[in-house]
Amino acid sequence: MTTDTYRKREFRQRLREIKSLPTLPPIAAKLNAMVEDEEVTAAQVGAVIEKDQVLTSKLLKMVNSSFIGFPQRIGTVSNAIVLLGFDVIKTLVVTSSIFDAMQESDIGLWEHSLGVATASGILARRRAIKKPEEISTAGLIHDIGKIVIRAELPHEYRRIEAIASEQGISIREAELELLGMGHAEIGGMLVKQWLLPERLIQSVSFHHAPESSPDCPELAAIIHFSDILIRAVGFGSGGDPWVPPLDHGAWERIKMGRRELREVLVELDDLLVELQDFTLEIRKISGA
Amino acid sequence: MARIVCIGSLPDDHIRAIESRGHTLLHVSGESDVLDRLLGSSPDVVLVRKGIPRSLDMRIVRTLKQDLNLSFLSVILVFPSKGPVPDHTWEVCPADDFFFEGASTDEILSRIDLAISRTARLVDLNPLTHLPGNTSILRRIQRILDARLPHAVVYADLDNFKPYNDRYGFTRGDEVIRMTARIIVHCVDEGVGKEGFTGHVGGDDFVFTVPCSVVEGVCAQVVREFSGLVTSFFDQSDLDAGYFVGLDRKGRKETFLLTSLSLAAVPCPPGRFGHYGEVAAVAAQVKKKVKSLPGSAYLVDRRTSGSG
Known part of the structure; x- marks a missing residue:
């Protein structure tokens, strides 16, 4: 057995043992306050959960777990909420774990993820993809692997950051160097174990290599391009100053002319401004 | 034998008694992701220790009892000390049974047996949806x-x-x-x-x-x-x-x-x-x-x- 496959096996095992992924304290605080408020509706709580990659993945993990017994894989927060009910949602919120010490990079990654969710939603609607909300979800959780590394491999996480800044390479390249695999693959393994829909698994796994996606290269291409778009417009932070290289196959697949790109940017800009109200609020609560 | 999940800590002798009966006892402690881990372990009976911070004990019992697919799970409350059970306990915390910490081994094991058989008896509901008929x-x-x-x-x-x-x-x-x-x-x-x-x-x-x-x-x-x-x-x-x-x-x-x-x-x-x-x-x-x-x-x- 090669070291690489051994490592991957070890990693899978480790992912299985993950007890909890942390979310941002200000988001948890906001949600905790919401569930104590009798007037709040499930939809309002859902709208906030939908803005957090960890809570969203956990909610989907629950609704897709065999114990809940719903075999059609669910990939959107609103569907998950109506199937699980408000009580389960409240308990999820109250028992969610939070970062012990939140860093600027955690907020940056969160904003980046929100941005990618927004951009991929726009592209999915423009390409008339069915269930565009699912693609937004994929955009939101595409970097969940980074949270896994940050929370579960704190030592390696620091090394990756150091390697990236010393060698002037991207976080992803540093991950590959140190771990033998990147956050995309790690995140993909996790959401696969969590029984999320195949479309989400592949979008997460292949967001840096969309043409390798066996069943849904178009979706992976949308996440891939959204990732680049959001890095380029500078909304949030992916942990390094580099914009990931654009995959040519994916670009061909997306078929976007200059005029459409301009339209997308205008549409995106409007939505990002709206989003900023929320991200500023969260930054304010966190004192960042 | 049954899979029993315990939320909150239990005295060592209780743990030994339950395990010596052949039950599998899993501990879920701490506050984070309790529900998630509870569901992940597919339990037959759930023991919940009363008095977990932030009323988590009540919240978990309520959540289980209000969920269609989970309400059949037997929930036993464990009170940390002997004494009168406060008024309205069962309204806010609709558990199926309880015992006090320090109860005899016989009592604890019998209550668990009862909980398991009660689950099997709950046939009054629609078997597919667990809704009233x-x-x-x-x-x-x-x-x-x-x-x-x-x-x-x-x-x-x-x-x-x-x-x-x-x-x-x-x-x-x-x-x-x-x-x-x-x-x-x-x-x-x-x-x-x-x-x-x-x-x-x-x-x-x-x-x-x-x-x-x-x-x-x-x-x-x-x-x-x-x-x-x-x-x-x-x-x-x-x-x-x-x-x-x-x-x-x-x-x-x-x-x-x-x-x-x-x-x-x-x-x-x-x-x-x-x-x-x-x-x-x-x-x-x-x-x-x-x-x-x-x-x-x-x-x-x-x-x-x-x-x-």
Whole structure:
């Protein structure tokens, strides 16, 4: 057995043992306050959960777990909420774990993820993809692997950051160097174990290599391009100053002319401004 | 032997006693992701230690008891010290049983045995959805009439469900039923909380009751959520076509529109009806009309006279 496959096996095992992924304290605080408020509706709580990659993945993990017994894989927060009910949602919120010490990079990654969710939603609607909300979800959780590394491999996480800044390479390249695999693959393994829909698994796994996606290269291409778009417009932070290289196959697949790109940017800009109200609020609560 | 999950800590001798009986005891402590880990371990019995910070004990018991698929789980509360159980404990924390820390081994083991057998006995509910059945439904409707509650009774059923079963198989058909149950329960719950009621007559027939003031909104939400989710139960080719091919009663090929949900709502203002049979008669007329509409739909009976 090669070291690489051994490592991957070890990693899978480790992912299985993950007890909890942390979310941002200000988001948890906001949600905790919401569930104590009798007037709040499930939809309002859902709208906030939908803005957090960890809570969203956990909610989907629950609704897709065999114990809940719903075999059609669910990939959107609103569907998950109506199937699980408000009580389960409240308990999820109250028992969610939070970062012990939140860093600027955690907020940056969160904003980046929100941005990618927004951009991929726009592209999915423009390409008339069915269930565009699912693609937004994929955009939101595409970097969940980074949270896994940050929370579960704190030592390696620091090394990756150091390697990236010393060698002037991207976080992803540093991950590959140190771990033998990147956050995309790690995140993909996790959401696969969590029984999320195949479309989400592949979008997460292949967001840096969309043409390798066996069943849904178009979706992976949308996440891939959204990732680049959001890095380029500078909304949030992916942990390094580099914009990931654009995959040519994916670009061909997306078929976007200059005029459409301009339209997308205008549409995106409007939505990002709206989003900023929320991200500023969260930054304010966190004192960042 | 049973899988027992314990939330919060338990004295060592209790742990030894339970494990020596052959049960598997899993500890879930700390506050984070308790529910997630609880579900992940598929327990038969749940022990919850009273007095976990932030009332998490109560919250977990309530969540389990209010969830359709989890309410059958037996929950035993463990009180940290002997003494009178506070008033209203079982209202806010609807557990099935309790013991005090320091209870004898015999008592603890017997209570666990009882909890396991109680789970097996809970057959009063619809086995597929765990919703209350006919007797409870009739009792509920009669109570609305007798207590003169201004509520509406809504009859829900699926259109083209039998051909769906033929086309996709019973297992998948059962899943459609369970999804429908979940949607109705959660929409009713969110719309009106404890004032609402959902029952499962059997097959693809459901009944729910909500106050007249919100019946329109709840029906609209049920239809909306159903329409959003039912598509995941069809193959792409059937979805694209908008219909599927099945066999009619005589075994001939026929096309059927995609399975949809019809809701017939009958408001029961005080004095309109005296007996649930009258409600059912009006519902049958409304149902006929709503069934003639294409796709998932609801109709609220707007006639207010007693004649129906």
